[in-house]
Amino acid sequence: MSATSPVTSAIPGFAAVIPAGGVGSRLWPLSRPDRPKFLLDPLGEGRTLLQATVDRLQPLADSTMVVTGARHADAVAEQLPGLAGANVVTEPSPRDSMAAIALAAALLERRHGPIVMGSFAADHVIRKPAAFEAAVREAVEVARTGKVVTIGIEPTAPLEAFGYIEAGDLLGDTARSVVAFTEKPDTETAERFIATGRYFWNAGMFVMRTDVLLGHVERLQPAIATGARELAAAWDGPRRDDALAQWWPTLTKIAIDHAIAEPVAAEGGVAVVPADLDWNDVGDFDSLAGLLTPRADGVIEVDRGDVTAVQDSPGALVMGGNRPVVVIGIPDAVVVDSGDALLVTTRAAAQQVKNASNLVKNQRS
Structure with a gap:
């Protein structure tokens, strides 16, 4: 960093959570179950996608936590030597994103009390870090009011590969209420969406207070809420393995979008912060080629x-x-x-x- 570069200050009371799961099957044979996409450096930039995600978030957060599978925990720890061991949370088996994020929320709340957390995928590329920082800071402020906040990507084309977020009334500087989520529409529908100027790509970034998230989970996915709290209570002590054996298999396999975002949006509890991030999920070799x-x-x-x-x-x-x-x-x-x-x-x-x-x-x- 040059002497004239601004120093980013951490957002008080904000924790970053990075769910590092999935394989990235559309990048086979580079990405495999034993070496998933987030552990790779497909752009040849000297940092893996996971490392770049941590680089982007650590300056903004009081703490950073990675939730990953047992088979990848050692590789994650090796790639992130500066991350405290307690902040590498290992899942014994995949249970989809809601279980991972709920466990992270319960752990953060037990360790720090109710705080604002943000969940960000480990394998995305963002080429406009200043815009990302501004979006996260606004999302945190809106989340403090009790909203579940998502960061919506300004669409550049009517792509079928992404879900879409319909924005409603203005809530803040740029934040708007969320009317509804639509999962991967066809091209014709996506074209209609974009023409209205009210739709954004869903990149799976969510910012919310831990108590707000866990409250929604208790109401809408009680099995996950119970298991996450029981696991958090045992996690930093000698009973972790026993608690995992008892509670982890009981957690419903469901994505946070379906578990929380969609039903809470229908109740008026979700906001979106639109952002032009030059974002890419490196979802296949065509999108990867566009980055090179x-x-x-x-x-x-x-x-x-x-x-x-x-x-x-x-x-x-x-x-x-x-x-x-x-x-x-x-x-x-x-x-x-x-x-x-x-x-x-x-x-x-x-x-x-x-x-x-x-x-x-x-x-x-």
Whole structure:
């Protein structure tokens, strides 16, 4: 940081929670169950997606907590040596985002009393950190009033891959009430949404007081609320393993969007802070290619050196491996070599890559 760069101050009474789960199946073969997307550096910037997320949040928060699966806990701790061990919370098995976030809220409240927490995915890219900081600060202020607050991404195209948030009345500087959430509409519907100027992409960022969140969970998902509080009570003592064995299997598998955001929005309890963050969820190889700088001929290379030869194939993405690769006459081709697996597809078919691991399993069986 230069001597003239502003120093970001932490937001008093604010904790950042980073659920680090999922695989990122659309980035197969780079992303696998044993090395999920958030542990990778797909942009070749020297920091994994998880590390970049922590870099973005730690200056804003009094404390930062990562919730991850047992099989990834060691890798998370290795990538984040500055994070206290007590703030790496390990799930014995996936129970979807609501269980992870409720457990984090219960732990934070037990350790610090009721505070404002923000939940932010571990595997997203944000290229406008100042805008992100401003959005988080406004979201925290609105959350202090008792609202569940989400940060809505200003849409750049009518994409089917994202959920949408319908905004209503103005509540603050930019914050608005949330009318409803819509999950992944078709392109025609998304075009209608965007034309109104009232819709934003749902990036899964939520900011709220711990007591407000746990109150909604107790009312709407009582099994999760009971389990989260029992686990938090035992977590920092010798009974953690016994409590996990007893309570973790009882937690309902459900995403926070369905468990809390949608029903509470229908009651008028959710707000959205719209933001232009230059955000990307790196959801597939097409979106990844859009984040990388192409060569003069339009080809995009990552970790290839000089071993790629491409002719009449603008927009082609070639990643990894140490074998010569030649692509001729296939615009927007995708070639990904992980050493033990090879993917060949096109950017237009990038969403279908989520089926690749199943195709390999079926072929081998």
